[in-house]
Amino acid sequence: MHHLQCILQAQRCLGWGPLASVSWLLLRTCRAHSSFSGTTNPHPEGQQENGVQKDFSSRLATGPTFQHFLRSAPVPQEKLSSLDLVDPPPYLTVDELLGRQRKVYLETYGCQMNVNDTEIVWSILQKSGYLRTNNLQEADVILLVTCSIRSIMRGCDNMCSYCIVPFTRGRERSRPVASILEEVRKLSEQGLKEVTLLGQNVNSYRDNSEVQFNNAVSTNLSRGFSTNYKTKQGGLRFAHLLDQVSRIDPEMRIRFTSPHPKDFPDEVLQLIHERDNICKQIHLPAQSGSSRVLEAMRRGYSREAYVELIHHIRESIPGVSLSSDFIAGFCGETEEDHLQTVSLLQEVQYNMGFLFAYSMRQKTRAYHRLKDDVLEEVKLRRLEELITVFREEATKANKISMGCTQLVLVEGLSKRSATDLCGRNDGNLKVIFPDVEMEDVTNSGLRVRAQPGDYVLVKITSTSSQTLRGHALCKTTLKDSSTYCSPE
Numbered sequence: 001m002h003h004l005q006c007i008l009q010a011q012r013c014l015g016w017g018p019l020a021s022v023s024w025l026l027l028r029t030c031r032a033h034s035s036f037s038g039t040t041n042p043h044p045e046g047q048q049e050n051g052v053q054k055d056f057s058s059r060l061a062t063g064p065t066f067q068h069f070l071r072s073a074p075v076p077q078e079k080l081s082s083l084d085l086v087d088p089p090p091y092l093t094v095d096e097l098l099g100r101q102r103k104v105y106l107e108t109y110g111c112q113m114n115v116n117d118t119e120i121v122w123s124i125l126q127k128s129g130y131l132r133t134n135n136l137q138e139a140d141v142i143l144l145v146t147c148s149i150r151s152i153m154r155g156c157d158n159m160c161s162y163c164i165v166p167f168t169r170g171r172e173r174s175r176p177v178a179s180i181l182e183e184v185r186k187l188s189e190q191g192l193k194e195v196t197l198l199g200q201n202v203n204s205y206r207d208n209s210e211v212q213f214n215n216a217v218s219t220n221l222s223r224g225f226s227t228n229y230k231t232k233q234g235g236l237r238f239a240h241l242l243d244q245v246s247r248i249d250p251e252m253r254i255r256f257t258s259p260h261p262k263d264f265p266d267e268v269l270q271l272i273h274e275r276d277n278i279c280k281q282i283h284l285p286a287q288s289g290s291s292r293v294l295e296a297m298r299r300g301y302s303r304e305a306y307v308e309l310i311h312h313i314r315e316s317i318p319g320v321s322l323s324s325d326f327i328a329g330f331c332g333e334t335e336e337d338h339l340q341t342v343s344l345l346q347e348v349q350y351n352m353g354f355l356f357a358y359s360m361r362q363k364t365r366a367y368h369r370l371k372d373d374v375l376e377e378v379k380l381r382r383l384e385e386l387i388t389v390f391r392e393e394a395t396k397a398n399k400i401s402m403g404c405t406q407l408v409l410v411e412g413l414s415k416r417s418a419t420d421l422c423g424r425n426d427g428n429l430k431v432i433f434p435d436v437e438m439e440d441v442t443n444s445g446l447r448v449r450a451q452p453g454d455y456v457l458v459k460i461t462s463t464s465s466q467t468l469r470g471h472a473l474c475k476t477t478l479k480d481s482s483t484y485c486s487p488e
Contacts, residue, residue, distance in 0.1 A: 419435055
């Protein structure tokens with residue numbers, strides 16, 4: 001199989017981009033060839049201990065030679081050692097990890113640091129036997145280099161049986177509230193209109209950085225949900241953070257992702273309902289509609305508890321937009337289990353969804369204790385069925401917006417039309433509307449054209465499973481929009 005085809009096949013099953021295997025290769029090769037120590041060197045330059053000097057000398061001796069910097073000179077080809085091939089990805093063979101004159105296309109976005117990172121990446125790939133090309137069409141591997149973004153918290157303690165995150169990202173740890181608030185204030189001063197609080201399990205946020213926060217108050221979970229770990233106590237929780245962040249700038253939209261269903265106590269739902277600038281959109285990953293499969297996944301809830309939470313959220317936050325994640329073909333999933341997932345999609349009618357076929361990960365509980373026994377073609381067939389049902393139900397759910405006036409934060413021109421603008425509503429759905437002059441209610445009598453970062457009231461005239469369309473009524477503010485946003 002062609003190398004890129006192999007990667008893309010894995011991508012379709014995993015929901016990953018085509019660079020997943022390359023990222024793995026770079027990680028393993030970087031570990032073997034990096035000149036950085038795992039610990040900070042406490043000795044100033046010129047006063048290192050002998051061991052450190054010897055280690056630097058050995059690394060220097062095995063580093064690039066003069067011929068590496070000559071365009072026409074042949075580059076020595078090396079095979080990856082057995083050390084580099086620990087835990088190779090299951091969908092690529094050892095032979096496929098070697099370059100063998102295959103071509104890589106590198107695309108860089110961002111500052112000079114990103115350009116520098118690209119050159120480091122290229123030197124590693126080159127040493128593994130890859131060739132570089134500027135022709136996208138002839139590339140076997142396409143690698144994008146760009147910036148990463150900070151989360152307010154990292155890691156996960158849930159230990160779902162299918163998930164590799166606790167083994168790659170570590171245990172949950174949260175940034176102090178004070179540092180997050182300082183960053184949001186700076187973003188507000190720069191004129192940003194939307195902030196997303198990020199974390200692998202964002203609503204389990206817990207700030208234990210100050211002694212006075214380490215009280216004995218127990219964690220409140222969603223009703224009917226449990227954890228795979230001992231109940232935690234103390235610290236400032238997500239409701240406190242969300243409250244403080246939303247108070248900084250009433251004209252700044254606040255979103256958060258990705259949460260776990262177990263961490264939606266009433267105080268979080270009430271806060272979302274009360275604050276106009278906290279978006280009425282919740283991501284609620286279900287993963288399966290079968291209680292039997294959910295137990296095998298170690299999700300900590302049954303289908304019944306999940307559905308009850310859905311009803312409670314919709315009662316607490318009228319008009320809330322819901323999205324979810326689903327896995328097709330998990331270990332031991334029967335056709336009946338699959339049909340229960342189909343029925344959950346039909347029952348809930350999510351506005352957005354992220355659906356993937358299951359792909360087993362080494363080191364996970366499923367890898368050690370379960371059997372990946374659903375055939376690949378069955379996984380893909382079930383996935384297609386889930387996608388079809390999701391789109392049908394999302395179309396129905398979004399039709400409710402027909403005739404409504406919605407507040408849209410303008411992002412820029414539509415990708416498909418230079419005469420249309422594109423933005424997002426409170427539920428994070430894309431809204432398309434003509435780029436025309438409109439009244440500016442903040443400046444009586446003035447007519448303007450909307451710019452990125454403006455709030456615009458749009459009357460919805462057509463809907464689909466993923467997009468809303470309408471026409472602009474006026475430019476406004478988030479604070480004043482509630483006066484105008486009402487169904488007609």
